[in-house]
Amino acid sequence: MIKEVAFVAIAVSDAERARKFYQETLELKPARSQMGGAWVEYDFGDTTIGVGCHPAWQPSRDGTTVAFEVDNMDATIERLKSRDVTFDIPKTETPVCWMAQFRDPDGNKLVVHKRKK
Template sequence: MITYQEIAFTAYPVTDIARARKFYEGILGLKPNAPVKPDAKFIEYNIGSGCLAIGSSPNWPPSNDGPSSALEVTDFDAAVATLRQHKVEFVIGPMDTPMCFMATVRDPDGNRLTLHHRKSG
């Protein structure tokens, strides 16, 4: 069984991080939630208890299909086990990043959905 705490983030794919940052930071006034490295491909902006993110990846092009949401799970390993039990194909991961664990799947209509677990600290 998977239990949820909150929506971890909503992410929008972008083709040019520098151009996107000018919009999200320069125009919308958002502040990155961590120092941004020059070669960053993913940037998060905390907004209240939620998070908006932008990311650039060749296998994640922007489209008119909308953003992707990530659901914060309490037990990432159990969530992955549940997905595997149901033979759900992973689009990304499962993966261990410096800040979180995440795995992306598709819903029956092809929409991407990420299960996410923040690391402490």
């Protein structure tokens, strides 16, 4: 049956604006691009995140959340804030991790996350 997550898709309304945000603000490196740049994939080990713009896909402020694991939580938050990223949920500690939530230009929820060791 299901053996792994093949990829996570994030719907966006403006491919160029999304490309700038994901590649310049978040510093993600594109792995592949299709549909004339309207679909861009970013690889993280065995995980792929696809960011795409298509009339059938609609971004949502209430949709799925993607969490990015980081090495240094405080430095990452400060770096994103210096790039005008606003956090909906500030750095929060749970029993197993620290996390902080922000949004991309379409309102999709994103999280920076640091597991406790």
